[in-house]
Amino acid sequence: MSDVHSPATRSRNMSAVRGKDTKPEMLIRRALHARGFRFRLHNRALPGSPDLVLPKYRAAIFVHGCFWHRHSCPMFHWPSSREEFWREKLNANYERDERNINLLMSAGWRVAVVWECSIRGKHRKGLTAVVDELSGWLPSDRHFLTVSGDS
Numbered sequence: 497m498s499d500v501h502s503p504a505t506r507s508r509n510m511s512a513v514r515g516k517d518t519k520p521e522m523l524i525r526r527a528l529h530a531r532g533f534r535f536r537l538h539n540r541a542l543p544g545s546p547d548l549v550l551p552k553y554r555a556a557i558f559v560h561g562c563f564w565h566r567h568s569c570p571m572f573h574w575p576s577s578r579e580e581f582w583r584e585k586l587n588a589n590y591e592r593d594e595r596n597i598n599l600l601m602s603a604g605w606r607v608a609v610v611w612e613c614s615i616r617g618k619h620r621k622g623l624t625a626v627v628d629e630l631s632g633w634l635p636s637d638r639h640f641l642t643v644s645g646d647s
Contacts, residue, residue, distance in 0.1 A: 518559065520610070524559050524610055524627065527624075528630065544592070544597070547559045553634045553635065555605065555606045557630070558610070560611055561612045565586075566586045566590040567613065569619070569644060571613045571617050574586075597640075
């Protein structure tokens with residue numbers, strides 16, 4: 497199946513995809529801030545530049561898009577055009593995520609990954625449930641948390 501957009505239009509669309517300050521990330525940030533949590537954004541000194549860093553809890557939170565980070569949920573599907581390109585790109589993203597999480601945890605950081613499908617899509621938990629889960633995890637002694645939709 498061919499692309500519904502011209503190459504120029506597709507290029508413009510793809511260049512507009514954000515790496516930070518995405519809508520899911522902004523929702524999580526606002527909700528955590530409203531509950532009194534204070535954090536730093538996109539700390540480039542840490543592996544993977546976590547979306548939110550809470551030094552008080554020695555915690556890093558990533559808010560991942562299901563497509564770009566190859567999440568195994570109903571929101572992810574392999575593109576049918578340029579298959580080899582997309583497999584290489586998305587697999588590299590996945591491997592880099594795993595490496596960065598392992599580096600953070602080896603350095604004594606606690607890590608949470610919030611998947612886009614947990615706050616949007618057919619199987620979402622909802623923002624309140626996601627933030628409840630994060631709020632309970634932050635003061636705990638658990639080292640890793642992943643939050644995804646009910647798939």
